Amino acid sequence: MTKQSLPKASRQRGVVLLFCLIVLVVLLSGGVAVVRSMNSSLFSAGNLAFKRDLVNRGELAASTVLTQFKSGALATVADTYTNMPARNYSAVQLVANDRGIPLVLLKTGATPTGKNVAGADFSPTSADIKDDDAGVTIRYVIDRLCSATGEPTITTTNTPPASAGADVHCVSVPSSTDLIGGDARRAGKDLGNALALVYRLTVRVSGPRDTQVFLQSSFTNPLE
Template sequence: MKASRNSERGAALVLALVVLLVLILGGLAVMRSMNTALTTSGNLAFRRDLVNQAEQAVAKAVASTFPKGSAAIGNAILNVNYSPVTLATNDQGIPLALVDDSVFATVGVASNDLTGATSDVKIRYVIERLCNVPTALASATNCIVFERPPTGGSAHLSNNAEPEVQPVFRVSARVLGPRNTKVFIQNTFTKPEV
């Protein structure tokens, strides 16, 4: 009996060490997955906050004044980051002016960039008139337009004239935030041209 006891002592120790190693590895895996989940949720929170801050650009664009009628013909108006025609976009539909600073220089100026809630948040935006040619007045043939169908009654035009055609403007914004987080948003609105 004495010989069998000596051979069993080492086996229990090896088995205990293997179980301890498995438990440590399991604990490390749980810690790593929790850190990944926290990092992911933190990045999502940053992105959501940046989307909210990007609304500043939309508000500024809607409040901007654009050229109307014959003044709409021509080139971009740099002091309001305005383009009278639709800008070229990448595969995701983001205007190249927000991706490449040299392209942005043809549409706007960096001094128009907005600062977010903190100094490390920068908001750059462009405003496009969704037309394929910079014509004097928007029409359904050369622009994306918003048309209200006549509804009759008191809302109907008394002289049976066609309802006013309003061009659609699109504001696109790029927000750079902490941890090099980038968010792009787009919004459309209309304004009368005359």
């Protein structure tokens, strides 16, 4: 009787299992990266939406200020010659940072204080515009781009000096009918209207997720 030898069992080295584990790790890492990327995109989109909403809400300050100039405490030109902290109005240009934001608007607290270009303190006291349900707070300041309080005596398009002198220098918008040349016979026709002074409105809108937006615009008084 012949004895038949059985084939030896082959060793299982587990190479396929090792490759499968490596592929699973790569797929898991890719999945985590995709999820994190989606979360970052959603977070950025949410912040952009908050920012756009805050920009739109900043129009409330502009509407309030224009009402003050049309029919409120700043409705006459003489009213704009002096400071009105209760209306967040400074008759002198406020000191600003390199981006043009008045320093007083960068401060916190109910009654912040900042300097104007004449070196005097200015503290706006008007209440903030708030929407507690939305978590939005709007604070603004208005400053006349002049070197001192009072009626302007010399008007120039240059930046007001750092210190006030005998004259009140102001930034103004040149009129299209200003006298630019000619002779004395046309003086009565070429002289334009009074130069329109420039006012600056700066708004800070704070919202959810520590979102903060600064808005700024300049305008002239339609009564001037």
